[in-house]
Amino acid sequence: MSRVAAITAAAFLVLAAPAAAEDYAAFARNIIPSGQYGSVxxxxxxxxxxRMYDALTPLFDQVSADDLLRTFKYAGFGVGPDGPARPEPMPRAxxxxxxxxxxxxxxxxxxxxDVTWAMGWLLQQDRGLLLAQARDAARLAAIDAPNIYAFGLVINLRQYTPTKAVDRMIERNGLRALRQAGAPGRALLHDIDVYLQGINARLKAEKSTAKPWTRVDVFAANAVxxxxFGEGGGDEARRSEFLSSLRKRYGTARGNRMFDDFSEFDDRDAPSTMTKTFRYGHKNLAGRGNAVLDAGSFTPTGPKGLARASKVxxxxxxxxxxxxxxxxTGHPLFVGGPQIGYTYPGLTLEADISxxxxxxxxxxxxxxxxxxLIGRGQDYAWSLTSAGSDVVDTYVETLCGGSKAKYRYKGRCRTMGRVDAGTIKDVGRVVYRTTVHGPVVGYAKVKGRTVAVSRKRASFGQDVLWQLSFRxxxxxKVKSAATFRESLASSPFTFNVGYADDRDIAMYSAGRLPVRPKSVDPRLPVKGTGEYEWRGFLAPSKRPFQVNPPTGALVNWNNRPAPGWGAADDNWSYGSTQRVRMLDAGIAKRRQHDLASVTGAMNAAATTDLRSEALTPILERLLKAHPTGATPRAARMLEWLVGWRAAGSSRLDRDLDGVIDAGPAPAIWxxxxxxxxxxxxxxxxVQAFVGDDSGTSSxxxxxxxxxxxKDLGRLAGNRYRDPFNERYCGAGDAARCAAAIWAALDAVPGEPDALRADATRERIAFRPGLLPTTIRYTNRPSGIQQVISFDRHRPR
Structure with missing residues (x-):
């Protein structure tokens, strides 16, 4: 009888196992550190x-083929070596x-x-805890509630109760977008309805008291x-206040030059993923279409303490x-994934569908x-990084009628709209005004006169259309690099998307990107009187795209996609030094790579201190050329920094003793x-816009x-294609600058040889604290990371 039972069980497993299509991958592994589980x-x-993810970290760039099998799990079709397979009963035949x-x-x-229904059922089963917390808060992202970071409410377990008007607005916008998308939109709406049936069937089976999921919940989930991850811009108000303060302190001409330096709009020294040039945006501080807010005059509307810091x-x-x-192997190699933080339940979960x-x-x-979202088909793989291109603008509304609720647009005085969005528990009512451009995010002054400030997002109401590409x-439907580009063209969100099959590698930078009048500088607020509106959206053919570049590699770490591509106003980091240079250096070490060496390049950069890599050689040259002011302890600290840089600048704690292995240098930096x-x-x-934490926390x-x-590099003899307009350290005097830096080194407290950096403090914890496990600090993809290569393809 036991033998009969075993045979019967084996037969059931064969029938239940996915009938996988032909798999054209020569190698396929992946990892999601937050895991598939999500219950408490x-x-x-x-x-x-x-723990598997953590096991890769101490290998630095010494990753072998066996290590890939040990630290990544199987990502082929079907259960494969990750058995035993456990059948799960499903109430759909x-x-x-x-x-x-x-x-x-x-x-x-x-x-x-059938598959779509099951994915809804399993989403509720595996992420019910996350869904319960996130579904209402996500609505605030869909309506662009001013100065509220909706995802922050999710992570911090804050409860929000929307009004019926909010749901009506979200549903109206989502359905309009899907109708305008034609047949693909109708197909997507059908999928959404089937998906909802699966979620709600699971809720019913659990005898949940939660409200059934609706289309609004799906639209809002995409919005959050x-x-x-999918927008850039929208911080023009604060940036223009800074420009105003620079002009006041240094004069208009010099203040403008400094603003150009700090905004890093189109720095030719900034690393780009592609070799082809694509132009987007232009500087024009003298443009008639902008308004500059008086320094210190902007006052945001809405609840306090719920906005994300307005920076990248x-x-x-x-x-x-x-x-x-x-x-x-003669075939492309693909290593990549999104970084979405470390949470339990995870924001992503895996599925193998057939x-x-x-x-x-x-x-x-x-x-x-x-x-x-991120994954593979039979013969291609794809992944995303946030591009942060400029899809959000700030408008300055001229008030009229002696009221803060009336504004002038196209020669008429109009009354602002009013939205009652509901209540955030322990915070209060969310009520805001709107103009033709969007929600009013604050009030300020321009040349002493009070103005309203509103926010316009190009992807507003279009959020659900993001799904068309992933469908x-x-x-x-994607069968080549060319059809990959066509499919991504519909995305309203701004992402860099990488692609590989058995023959080609490609990248496309997506997004619904506004075309602005030449009289508007995108770094500053736009006059909202109606003359300076968007002139449509950038054509897909003008968005960055490249197949098989002459370098033989496409490497992106949220850097700009292509030369000539202007940075969004909220991104002042597209300078000459970015993390992607460490990945580029890892790829440049070899002419020929395998998957293990590409993974090693990624893994080595993940624990490397970029400050050490970028600044130590410059400091060494500058300080040794100007030794006046050096004390023995400052000189000793410089010696430690130089030695650490020569050894690779790693912040690893291999032996898990709670101290970074490299000795004093990490603590000194x-x-x-x-x-x-x-x-x-x-x-x-300046640091209000670029942050003050230069290390692992950021x-x-x-x-x-x-x-x-860039500033110190010029004093040390480096040449740049785009040197700064102004000199900063020591007002351009190298000896004076060096003396100030020597003094800064000497001011580091403690005995140089005895300093140590606490590795335990840098360990990664899973928010919001339900999962007690922690892992070593590493700076690499967490939503999923794929290691994959294809050696065949469907008939082309």
Whole structure:
């Protein structure tokens, strides 16, 4: 009897296992450190992927083929070596699901609808906790509620209750966008409705008291993703206040030159992923279409303490894609993924889906109606990094009628709209005004007169259309680099998308990008009187796209996509030094690569201190050329810094003793950098826009060290294509600058040889604190990371 039972069980597993389509991948592995589990209490094995992810970190660039098998899990179709397969009962006849040992669901449907329904069911099953917390708060992103970071409410477990008017607005906008998209929009709406059936069937099976999910929930889920990762710009008000203060302090001409330096709009020394030039935006501080706010006059509307700091988020997504001619196999190599932070429950979860005529696998997320966000099809893979291109503008509204609720537009005095968006618990009512441009985010003064400030987002009301691209990628409509570009052209959000198949590598920078009048400088607020409105949107053919570049690689770490591409007003980091240079250097070490060496290049950069790499050689030359002011302890500190840089600038703690292995140098840099900034950058107010944490807390995206690299580099003898207009450290006097830096080094407290950096403090914890596991600091993709290469393709 036991033998019969075993045979019967085996037969069931065969029937339940996904009937995988032909897999053209020569190698396919992935990892999601937050894992597939999402319930509380924490189930056994919930941190298994986190521990595998952590095991790669101490290998630095010494990654072997065996290491890939050990630190990444199987990402082919079907359960494969990640068994045993565990069948899971499903209440829909057309679908079967088996779970592998990582709890990843492998879904087989008799139709695409079966799979879409199952993905809704499993989303509620695996991420019910996240959905319960996020579904209402996400609505605030969809309506652009002023000065509220919706995702912050999710992470900080704040409760928001929307009004019915909010739901009506979101549904109206989403349905209008889908109708305008034609047949693809209708197909997507059908998917959404089937997906909702799956979510709600699971809620019913759980006997949940939660309200059934609606289209509004799906539209809002996509909006909050765009809020976090898919937009750029919108900080013109604060930036113009800074310009006003520079002009007041230094005079108009010099203040303008300094503003051009700090905004890093189109720095020819900034690293770009592509070799082809694409132009977007132009500087024009004398343009008639802008208004400059009086310094210190802007007062935001809305609840206090709920806005994200208006600067580029600490993005860390990257991809390294190597062409076949630089690969040992003759086929492209793909290593990449999005960085979305570390949470439990994870913001992404994995699915392997199969139906007649379709097969895909990768990370999905709430709101993805049967679609894969980052992943692979039969013969291609794709991944994203946030591009942050300028899709949000700020308008200055001229008030009229003696009221703060009336404004002038196209010669008429109009009354502002009013939105009652509901209540945030322990915060209060969310009520705001609107103009033709969007929500009123604050009030300010221009030449002493009070004005309203509003915000216009190009992707507003279009959020759900982001799914159209992923639907094409998921169902296999993409068959080449050219069709990849066509599918991504519909995205309203601004992302860099990397692609590889068995023959080609490609990148496309997507987004609904406004075309502004030449009389408007995109770094400053626009006059809202009606003469300076957008002139449509940038054509897909003018957005950055390149296939098989002459360098043989496409490497992106949230740097600008192409030469000539102007930075968004909220991004002042497109300078001469960015993290991507470390990835570029890793790829440049070899002419020919395999997947292990590309992964090693990524992994080495993930624990490298960029300040050390970029600034130490400059400081060494400058300080040794001007030794006046050097004390023995300052000289000793410089010696430690130079030695650390020569050894690779790693912040690793390999032996897990709680101390970074490199000795005193990491601690010296941590204490030295703020002192270096104070000594070398005498302009007040800059760090309000670039942040003051230059180290691991910002993943080396903050602190303004790129300004120091260029200013100090010129004093040390470096040549730049775009040198700064002004001199900053020592007013351009190298000896005076060096003396100030020597003093800053000497001011680092402690005995140089005894200093040590605390590695435990830098360990990564999973927010909001439900999962107790922590892992070593690393600066690499967390939403999913794929290591994949294809050696065949469907008939072309």
């Amino acid at each position: 209490p924490i189930p056994p094995g919930a941190d298994e992927q986190a 057309g679908v079967t699901v088996v779970r592998d040992r990582f709890n990843v669901p492998h879904i087989t449907g008799r139709s695409r609808d 993703t765009g809020e976090i 988020p600490d993005w860390a997504s990257n991809f390294l894609i190597v062409s076949g001619r630089r690969s040992t 139906w007649p005529g379709g097969q895909a696998r990768g990370a999905t997320a709430p709101g993805f109606a049967g679609n894969i 094409d990628l998921t169902v296999g 941590d204490a030295f950098y703020p002192r270096l900034w104070a000594a070398a950058m005498p302009v007040e107010g 993943d080396f995206t903050d602190g303004g060290f790129w300004y120091l690299e």
